[in-house]
Amino acid sequence: MIAAAIDLILERGTNHTTLSAIGERAGYSRGLATYRFGSKAGLFEEVVNTIQRRWVGYLNTAVGEQTGAAALSAAADAYYRFVTDAPKDIRVLHILYYGGASPNGELRGISKQAFARQIADAERWITDGIADGSVRDDISPRTAATQYVAHIAGITYIWLLNPSQLDFADIHREFIRTLSEQLAP
Amino acid sequence: MIAAAIDLILERGTNHTTLSAIGERAGYSRGLATYRFGSKAGLFEEVVNTIQRRWVGYLNTAVGEQTGAAALSAAADAYYRFVTDAPKDIRVLHILYYGGASPNGELRGISKQAFARQIADAERWITDGIADGSVRDDISPRTAATQYVAHIAGITYIWLLNPSQLDFADIHREFIRTLSEQLAP
DNA sequence: CGCCTACTTGCTTGTTGACAACAAGTATTT
DNA sequence: AAATACTTGTTGTCAACAAGCAAGTAGGCG
Numbered sequence: 001m002i003a004a005a006i007d008l009i010l011e012r013g014t015n016h017t018t019l020s021a022i023g024e025r026a027g028y029s030r031g032l033a034t035y036r037f038g039s040k041a042g043l044f045e046e047v048v049n050t051i052q053r054r055w056v057g058y059l060n061t062a063v064g065e066q067t068g069a070a071a072l073s074a075a076a077d078a079y080y081r082f083v084t085d086a087p088k089d090i091r092v093l094h095i096l097y098y099g100g101a102s103p104n105g106e107l108r109g110i111s112k113q114a115f116a117r118q119i120a121d122a123e124r125w126i127t128d129g130i131a132d133g134s135v136r137d138d139i140s141p142r143t144a145a146t147q148y149v150a151h152i153a154g155i156t157y158i159w160l161l162n163p164s165q166l167d168f169a170d171i172h173r174e175f176i177r178t179l180s181e182q183l184a185p
Numbered sequence: 186m187i188a189a190a191i192d193l194i195l196e197r198g199t200n201h202t203t204l205s206a207i208g209e210r211a212g213y214s215r216g217l218a219t220y221r222f223g224s225k226a227g228l229f230e231e232v233v234n235t236i237q238r239r240w241v242g243y244l245n246t247a248v249g250e251q252t253g254a255a256a257l258s259a260a261a262d263a264y265y266r267f268v269t270d271a272p273k274d275i276r277v278l279h280i281l282y283y284g285g286a287s288p289n290g291e292l293r294g295i296s297k298q299a300f301a302r303q304i305a306d307a308e309r310w311i312t313d314g315i316a317d318g319s320v321r322d323d324i325s326p327r328t329a330a331t332q333y334v335a336h337i338a339g340i341t342y343i344w345l346l347n348p349s350q351l352d353f354a355d356i357h358r359e360f361i362r363t364l365s366e367q368l369a370p
Numbered sequence: 371c372g373c374c375t376a377c378t379t380g381c382t383t384g385t386t387g388a389c390a391a392c393a394a395g396t397a398t399t400t
Numbered sequence: 401a402a403a404t405a406c407t408t409g410t411t412g413t414c415a416a417c418a419a420g421c422a423a424g425t426a427g428g429c430g
Protein backbone atom coordinates (compact mmCIF):
# COMPACT_ATOMS: atom_id res chain seq x y z
CA MET A 1 0.00 0.00 0.00
CA ILE A 2 2.81 2.39 0.95
CA ALA A 3 4.62 1.36 -2.22
CA ALA A 4 1.52 2.11 -4.28
CA ALA A 5 1.28 5.49 -2.58
CA ILE A 6 4.93 6.29 -3.38
CA ASP A 7 4.44 5.39 -7.03
CA LEU A 8 1.28 7.42 -7.37
CA ILE A 9 2.74 10.47 -5.63
CA LEU A 10 5.61 10.36 -8.11
CA GLU A 11 3.27 9.96 -11.06
CA ARG A 12 0.67 12.56 -10.18
CA GLY A 13 1.86 14.63 -7.26
CA THR A 14 0.15 14.73 -3.89
CA ASN A 15 -2.84 16.78 -4.94
CA HIS A 16 -3.86 14.51 -7.75
CA THR A 17 -3.22 11.31 -5.88
CA THR A 18 -6.48 9.99 -4.51
CA LEU A 19 -6.97 7.55 -1.70
CA SER A 20 -9.16 5.43 -3.95
CA ALA A 21 -6.43 5.19 -6.56
CA ILE A 22 -3.89 4.10 -3.96
CA GLY A 23 -6.18 1.36 -2.68
CA GLU A 24 -6.92 0.08 -6.14
CA ARG A 25 -3.33 0.30 -7.34
CA ALA A 26 -2.39 -1.93 -4.40
CA GLY A 27 -5.05 -4.42 -5.49
CA TYR A 28 -7.68 -3.52 -2.93
CA SER A 29 -10.89 -1.57 -2.88
CA ARG A 30 -11.23 2.19 -3.11
CA GLY A 31 -12.01 2.50 0.58
CA LEU A 32 -9.11 0.63 2.15
CA ALA A 33 -6.56 3.42 2.18
CA THR A 34 -8.90 5.68 4.10
CA TYR A 35 -9.84 2.83 6.41
CA ARG A 36 -6.26 1.94 7.27
CA PHE A 37 -4.73 5.38 7.57
CA GLY A 38 -7.74 7.40 8.62
CA SER A 39 -7.07 10.29 6.28
CA LYS A 40 -4.93 11.41 3.41
CA ALA A 41 -2.67 13.21 5.86
CA GLY A 42 -2.41 10.05 7.95
CA LEU A 43 -1.32 8.05 4.95
CA PHE A 44 1.29 10.61 3.95
CA GLU A 45 2.57 10.59 7.50
CA GLU A 46 2.97 6.85 7.34
CA VAL A 47 4.80 7.13 4.02
CA VAL A 48 7.20 9.66 5.53
CA ASN A 49 7.82 7.49 8.57
CA THR A 50 8.48 4.44 6.44
CA ILE A 51 11.02 6.23 4.26
CA GLN A 52 12.64 7.90 7.25
CA ARG A 53 13.18 4.52 8.86
CA ARG A 54 15.00 3.35 5.74
CA TRP A 55 17.16 6.47 5.75
CA VAL A 56 18.03 6.08 9.41
CA GLY A 57 19.12 2.54 8.60
CA TYR A 58 21.55 3.87 5.97
CA LEU A 59 22.77 6.57 8.32
CA ASN A 60 23.42 4.30 11.26
CA THR A 61 25.31 1.65 9.34
CA ALA A 62 27.46 4.33 7.70
CA VAL A 63 28.27 6.48 10.70
CA GLY A 64 28.47 3.76 13.34
CA GLU A 65 30.59 4.86 16.25
CA GLN A 66 32.49 7.51 14.33
CA THR A 67 32.61 11.11 15.55
CA GLY A 68 33.98 14.41 14.37
CA ALA A 69 34.81 15.14 10.77
CA ALA A 70 34.73 11.43 9.91
CA ALA A 71 31.10 11.19 11.03
CA LEU A 72 30.12 14.22 8.97
CA SER A 73 31.76 12.81 5.86
CA ALA A 74 30.28 9.38 6.44
CA ALA A 75 26.82 10.89 6.86
CA ALA A 76 27.15 12.91 3.66
CA ASP A 77 28.34 9.78 1.88
CA ALA A 78 25.45 7.74 3.27
CA TYR A 79 23.10 10.39 2.04
CA TYR A 80 24.63 10.31 -1.40
CA ARG A 81 24.31 6.54 -1.47
CA PHE A 82 20.70 6.69 -0.30
CA VAL A 83 19.85 9.20 -3.02
CA THR A 84 21.35 7.02 -5.74
CA ASP A 85 20.02 3.73 -4.32
CA ALA A 86 16.49 4.87 -3.62
CA PRO A 87 15.76 7.95 -5.72
CA LYS A 88 12.03 7.28 -5.48
CA ASP A 89 12.17 7.38 -1.72
CA ILE A 90 14.11 10.60 -1.58
CA ARG A 91 11.86 12.25 -4.14
CA VAL A 92 8.72 11.38 -2.25
CA LEU A 93 10.25 12.29 1.08
CA HIS A 94 11.12 15.72 -0.18
CA ILE A 95 7.79 16.23 -1.85
CA LEU A 96 6.10 15.54 1.45
CA TYR A 97 8.63 17.38 3.59
CA TYR A 98 8.60 20.48 1.51
CA GLY A 99 4.88 20.44 1.22
CA GLY A 100 5.12 20.55 4.98
CA ALA A 101 6.53 24.06 4.82
CA SER A 102 2.97 25.12 4.54
CA PRO A 103 1.71 26.32 7.89
CA ASN A 104 -0.82 24.07 9.49
CA GLY A 105 0.47 21.48 7.06
CA GLU A 106 0.02 18.05 8.53
CA LEU A 107 3.64 17.10 8.00
CA ARG A 108 5.17 20.31 9.19
CA GLY A 109 5.83 18.86 12.62
CA ILE A 110 7.54 15.73 11.31
CA SER A 111 9.58 17.70 8.83
CA LYS A 112 10.63 20.18 11.50
CA GLN A 113 11.61 17.41 13.86
CA ALA A 114 13.61 15.57 11.20
CA PHE A 115 15.64 18.67 10.37
CA ALA A 116 16.10 19.49 14.03
CA ARG A 117 17.42 16.00 14.61
CA GLN A 118 19.80 16.15 11.68
CA ILE A 119 21.17 19.48 12.83
CA ALA A 120 21.54 18.17 16.37
CA ASP A 121 23.42 15.10 15.11
CA ALA A 122 25.77 17.23 13.03
CA GLU A 123 26.30 19.60 15.93
CA ARG A 124 27.23 16.71 18.18
CA TRP A 125 29.70 15.34 15.65
CA ILE A 126 31.32 18.74 15.31
CA THR A 127 31.51 19.26 19.04
CA ASP A 128 33.08 15.82 19.42
CA GLY A 129 35.42 16.64 16.59
CA ILE A 130 36.59 19.79 18.32
CA ALA A 131 37.10 17.80 21.50
CA ASP A 132 39.20 15.12 19.81
CA GLY A 133 41.08 17.63 17.70
CA SER A 134 39.81 16.54 14.27
CA VAL A 135 37.93 19.83 13.83
CA ARG A 136 39.31 23.32 14.35
CA ASP A 137 38.04 25.00 17.47
CA ASP A 138 37.17 28.46 16.20
CA ILE A 139 33.86 27.57 14.56
CA SER A 140 30.41 27.55 16.08
CA PRO A 141 29.15 23.95 16.06
CA ARG A 142 25.56 25.07 15.86
CA THR A 143 26.06 27.43 12.92
CA ALA A 144 28.29 25.01 11.04
CA ALA A 145 25.83 22.16 11.62
CA THR A 146 22.97 24.26 10.28
CA GLN A 147 25.00 25.20 7.22
CA TYR A 148 25.84 21.55 6.67
CA VAL A 149 22.22 20.40 6.76
CA ALA A 150 20.98 23.40 4.79
CA HIS A 151 23.54 22.78 2.09
CA ILE A 152 22.52 19.16 1.62
CA ALA A 153 18.82 20.04 1.66
CA GLY A 154 19.29 22.82 -0.87
CA ILE A 155 21.34 20.74 -3.26
CA THR A 156 18.88 17.90 -3.07
CA TYR A 157 16.03 20.22 -3.80
CA ILE A 158 17.65 21.67 -6.88
CA TRP A 159 18.60 18.21 -8.08
CA LEU A 160 15.08 16.89 -7.59
CA LEU A 161 13.67 19.81 -9.47
CA ASN A 162 15.91 19.36 -12.45
CA PRO A 163 18.23 16.36 -12.37
CA SER A 164 19.82 17.19 -15.68
CA GLN A 165 20.82 20.67 -14.56
CA LEU A 166 23.23 19.38 -11.97
CA ASP A 167 25.78 16.63 -11.71
CA PHE A 168 24.93 15.31 -8.28
CA ALA A 169 28.07 13.21 -7.98
CA ASP A 170 30.21 16.19 -8.90
CA ILE A 171 28.52 18.54 -6.44
CA HIS A 172 28.72 15.89 -3.78
CA ARG A 173 32.44 15.37 -4.28
CA GLU A 174 33.06 19.11 -4.16
CA PHE A 175 30.93 19.41 -1.03
CA ILE A 176 32.91 16.73 0.79
CA ARG A 177 36.12 18.45 -0.26
CA THR A 178 35.22 21.94 0.96
CA LEU A 179 33.65 20.42 4.05
CA SER A 180 36.85 18.79 5.27
CA GLU A 181 38.80 21.85 4.18
CA GLN A 182 36.66 24.15 6.27
CA LEU A 183 36.62 21.90 9.29
CA ALA A 184 40.27 20.88 9.29
CA PRO A 185 42.22 22.45 12.11
CA MET B 186 -7.05 39.40 -4.65
CA ILE B 187 -3.42 38.26 -4.72
CA ALA B 188 -2.96 39.75 -1.26
CA ALA B 189 -5.96 37.83 0.00
CA ALA B 190 -4.52 34.67 -1.52
CA ILE B 191 -1.17 35.24 0.20
CA ASP B 192 -2.83 35.72 3.57
CA LEU B 193 -5.01 32.67 3.22
CA ILE B 194 -2.16 30.44 2.06
CA LEU B 195 -0.25 31.49 5.17
CA GLU B 196 -3.23 30.89 7.41
CA ARG B 197 -4.38 27.55 6.06
CA GLY B 198 -1.83 26.19 3.64
CA THR B 199 -2.48 25.62 -0.04
CA ASN B 200 -4.66 22.56 0.35
CA HIS B 201 -7.12 24.17 2.69
CA THR B 202 -7.24 27.46 0.85
CA THR B 203 -10.32 27.53 -1.35
CA LEU B 204 -10.93 29.75 -4.32
CA SER B 205 -14.23 30.80 -2.79
CA ALA B 206 -12.52 31.92 0.39
CA ILE B 207 -10.00 33.99 -1.55
CA GLY B 208 -12.73 35.76 -3.50
CA GLU B 209 -14.73 36.51 -0.41
CA ARG B 210 -11.71 37.59 1.63
CA ALA B 211 -10.98 40.12 -1.09
CA GLY B 212 -14.53 41.43 -0.84
CA TYR B 213 -15.95 39.71 -3.91
CA SER B 214 -18.06 36.70 -4.66
CA ARG B 215 -17.06 33.07 -4.32
CA GLY B 216 -16.74 32.65 -8.07
CA LEU B 217 -14.44 35.50 -8.97
CA ALA B 218 -11.12 33.87 -8.19
CA THR B 219 -11.91 30.99 -10.51
CA TYR B 220 -13.19 33.37 -13.16
CA ARG B 221 -10.11 35.57 -13.13
CA PHE B 222 -7.41 32.94 -12.82
CA GLY B 223 -9.09 29.99 -14.46
CA SER B 224 -8.01 27.47 -11.88
CA LYS B 225 -6.40 27.11 -8.52
CA ALA B 226 -3.11 26.40 -10.24
CA GLY B 227 -3.54 29.51 -12.35
CA LEU B 228 -4.04 31.65 -9.29
CA PHE B 229 -0.99 30.19 -7.56
CA GLU B 230 1.01 30.84 -10.67
CA GLU B 231 -0.04 34.45 -10.62
CA VAL B 232 0.89 34.73 -6.95
CA VAL B 233 4.33 33.33 -7.68
CA ASN B 234 4.85 35.71 -10.59
CA THR B 235 3.79 38.70 -8.51
CA ILE B 236 6.18 37.87 -5.69
CA GLN B 237 8.98 37.05 -8.10
CA ARG B 238 8.63 40.45 -9.70
CA ARG B 239 9.07 42.08 -6.28
CA TRP B 240 12.16 39.97 -5.61
CA VAL B 241 13.69 40.82 -8.96
CA GLY B 242 13.18 44.47 -8.08
CA TYR B 243 15.18 44.00 -4.88
CA LEU B 244 17.86 42.06 -6.71
CA ASN B 245 18.33 44.54 -9.52
CA THR B 246 18.58 47.60 -7.31
CA ALA B 247 21.08 45.83 -5.06
CA VAL B 248 23.34 44.27 -7.65
CA GLY B 249 23.18 46.97 -10.29
CA GLU B 250 26.20 46.87 -12.55
CA GLN B 251 28.41 45.03 -10.10
CA THR B 252 30.13 41.81 -11.05
CA GLY B 253 32.29 39.19 -9.42
CA ALA B 254 32.43 38.64 -5.69
CA ALA B 255 30.78 42.02 -5.06
CA ALA B 256 27.72 40.98 -7.04
CA LEU B 257 27.43 37.69 -5.14
CA SER B 258 27.61 39.46 -1.79
CA ALA B 259 25.16 42.13 -2.90
CA ALA B 260 22.72 39.48 -4.07
CA ALA B 261 22.97 37.57 -0.81
CA ASP B 262 22.44 40.83 1.06
CA ALA B 263 19.45 41.73 -1.08
CA TYR B 264 18.03 38.34 -0.36
CA TYR B 265 18.51 38.82 3.35
CA ARG B 266 16.81 42.19 3.16
CA PHE B 267 13.92 40.79 1.15
CA VAL B 268 13.41 38.02 3.67
CA THR B 269 13.29 40.45 6.57
CA ASP B 270 11.23 43.08 4.72
CA ALA B 271 8.66 40.76 3.22
CA PRO B 272 8.60 37.55 5.22
CA LYS B 273 5.07 36.82 4.05
CA ASP B 274 6.16 36.95 0.44
CA ILE B 275 9.11 34.66 0.94
CA ARG B 276 7.07 32.19 2.96
CA VAL B 277 4.39 31.94 0.30
CA LEU B 278 6.93 31.81 -2.50
CA HIS B 279 8.65 28.87 -0.89
CA ILE B 280 5.42 27.11 -0.04
CA LEU B 281 4.47 27.27 -3.69
CA TYR B 282 7.95 26.56 -5.06
CA TYR B 283 8.53 23.59 -2.87
CA GLY B 284 5.08 22.28 -3.50
CA GLY B 285 6.31 22.44 -7.08
CA ALA B 286 8.87 19.72 -6.41
CA SER B 287 5.98 17.40 -6.97
CA PRO B 288 6.07 15.99 -10.48
CA ASN B 289 3.33 17.19 -12.74
CA GLY B 290 3.00 19.99 -10.22
CA GLU B 291 1.74 23.07 -11.96
CA LEU B 292 4.49 25.27 -10.60
CA ARG B 293 7.35 22.89 -11.23
CA GLY B 294 8.25 24.65 -14.44
CA ILE B 295 8.33 28.11 -12.92
CA SER B 296 10.26 26.94 -9.92
CA LYS B 297 12.76 25.14 -12.12
CA GLN B 298 13.21 28.20 -14.28
CA ALA B 299 13.68 30.49 -11.31
CA PHE B 300 16.44 28.33 -9.86
CA ALA B 301 18.05 27.90 -13.25
CA ARG B 302 18.11 31.66 -13.66
CA GLN B 303 19.57 32.25 -10.22
CA ILE B 304 22.29 29.71 -10.85
CA ALA B 305 23.02 31.23 -14.25
CA ASP B 306 23.28 34.71 -12.70
CA ALA B 307 25.64 33.50 -10.01
CA GLU B 308 27.70 31.62 -12.56
CA ARG B 309 28.06 34.75 -14.66
CA TRP B 310 29.14 36.81 -11.66
CA ILE B 311 31.74 34.23 -10.74
CA THR B 312 33.04 33.99 -14.31
CA ASP B 313 33.29 37.77 -14.45
CA GLY B 314 34.99 37.73 -11.08
CA ILE B 315 37.60 35.30 -12.31
CA ALA B 316 38.13 37.51 -15.36
CA ASP B 317 38.63 40.68 -13.32
CA GLY B 318 40.69 38.93 -10.69
CA SER B 319 38.31 39.31 -7.74
CA VAL B 320 37.72 35.55 -7.64
CA ARG B 321 40.36 32.83 -7.63
CA ASP B 322 40.62 30.97 -10.89
CA ASP B 323 40.75 27.36 -9.71
CA ILE B 324 37.08 26.92 -8.99
CA SER B 325 34.34 25.74 -11.30
CA PRO B 326 31.90 28.64 -11.79
CA ARG B 327 29.03 26.27 -12.41
CA THR B 328 29.60 24.13 -9.34
CA ALA B 329 30.24 27.10 -7.08
CA ALA B 330 27.14 28.87 -8.38
CA THR B 331 25.02 25.82 -7.69
CA GLN B 332 26.42 25.53 -4.19
CA TYR B 333 25.72 29.20 -3.62
CA VAL B 334 22.06 28.97 -4.65
CA ALA B 335 21.56 25.63 -2.90
CA HIS B 336 22.94 27.01 0.31
CA ILE B 337 20.60 29.97 0.34
CA ALA B 338 17.63 27.80 -0.57
CA GLY B 339 18.42 25.27 2.13
CA ILE B 340 18.91 27.85 4.85
CA THR B 341 15.71 29.58 3.92
CA TYR B 342 13.82 26.34 4.02
CA ILE B 343 15.04 25.45 7.48
CA TRP B 344 14.35 28.95 8.70
CA LEU B 345 10.82 28.92 7.31
CA LEU B 346 10.16 25.58 8.92
CA ASN B 347 11.26 26.67 12.34
CA PRO B 348 12.27 30.31 12.68
CA SER B 349 13.20 29.97 16.33
CA GLN B 350 15.65 27.16 15.64
CA LEU B 351 17.97 29.37 13.67
CA ASP B 352 19.33 32.89 13.92
CA PHE B 353 18.91 33.95 10.33
CA ALA B 354 21.03 37.08 10.72
CA ASP B 355 23.83 35.05 12.25
CA ILE B 356 23.78 32.36 9.58
CA HIS B 357 23.63 35.02 6.91
CA ARG B 358 26.66 36.83 8.31
CA GLU B 359 28.61 33.61 8.52
CA PHE B 360 27.59 32.69 4.98
CA ILE B 361 28.84 35.98 3.57
CA ARG B 362 32.07 35.52 5.48
CA THR B 363 32.84 32.01 4.24
CA LEU B 364 31.65 32.99 0.78
CA SER B 365 34.22 35.73 0.32
CA GLU B 366 36.82 33.55 2.02
CA GLN B 367 36.25 30.70 -0.43
CA LEU B 368 36.17 32.94 -3.47
CA ALA B 369 39.07 35.21 -2.61
CA PRO B 370 42.10 34.60 -4.80
C1' DC C 371 -25.43 67.00 -30.23
C1' DG C 372 -28.55 63.55 -28.45
C1' DC C 373 -30.01 58.95 -28.57
C1' DC C 374 -30.39 54.19 -29.67
C1' DT C 375 -28.15 49.70 -30.33
C1' DA C 376 -24.37 46.32 -30.30
C1' DC C 377 -20.62 44.79 -27.87
C1' DT C 378 -17.35 44.33 -23.98
C1' DT C 379 -15.97 43.94 -19.24
C1' DG C 380 -16.40 42.60 -14.55
C1' DC C 381 -18.72 40.10 -11.64
C1' DT C 382 -22.37 36.70 -9.60
C1' DT C 383 -25.19 32.64 -9.19
C1' DG C 384 -26.37 27.75 -10.61
C1' DT C 385 -24.66 23.21 -11.48
C1' DT C 386 -21.80 19.08 -12.02
C1' DG C 387 -18.38 15.70 -11.04
C1' DA C 388 -14.58 14.28 -8.12
C1' DC C 389 -13.06 13.05 -3.86
C1' DA C 390 -12.13 12.76 1.33
C1' DA C 391 -14.33 11.13 5.18
C1' DC C 392 -17.34 8.36 7.52
C1' DA C 393 -20.78 4.73 8.47
C1' DA C 394 -22.56 0.39 7.94
C1' DG C 395 -22.00 -3.59 6.24
C1' DT C 396 -19.72 -8.74 4.90
C1' DA C 397 -16.34 -12.28 4.95
C1' DT C 398 -12.69 -14.75 7.16
C1' DT C 399 -10.07 -16.13 10.72
C1' DT C 400 -9.24 -17.62 15.68
C1' DA D 401 -18.78 -15.41 19.33
C1' DA D 402 -15.62 -12.01 18.61
C1' DA D 403 -12.07 -9.77 16.52
C1' DT D 404 -9.79 -8.67 12.06
C1' DA D 405 -9.59 -7.26 7.30
C1' DC D 406 -11.78 -5.48 3.84
C1' DT D 407 -15.86 -3.53 0.85
C1' DT D 408 -19.79 -0.81 -0.42
C1' DG D 409 -23.07 3.13 0.42
C1' DT D 410 -23.46 7.95 1.53
C1' DT D 411 -22.58 12.86 2.54
C1' DG D 412 -20.48 17.34 2.37
C1' DT D 413 -16.99 20.13 0.26
C1' DC D 414 -14.84 22.13 -3.45
C1' DA D 415 -12.81 23.03 -8.22
C1' DA D 416 -14.40 23.88 -12.57
C1' DC D 417 -17.50 25.37 -15.76
C1' DA D 418 -21.66 27.57 -17.75
C1' DA D 419 -25.02 30.86 -17.98
C1' DG D 420 -26.50 35.01 -16.69
C1' DC D 421 -26.71 40.18 -15.35
C1' DA D 422 -25.36 44.97 -14.76
C1' DA D 423 -22.64 48.78 -15.99
C1' DG D 424 -20.07 50.70 -19.07
C1' DT D 425 -18.07 51.99 -24.04
C1' DA D 426 -18.07 52.56 -28.86
C1' DG D 427 -20.32 53.21 -33.16
C1' DG D 428 -23.86 54.77 -36.21
C1' DC D 429 -27.57 57.88 -37.45
C1' DG D 430 -31.13 61.28 -37.13
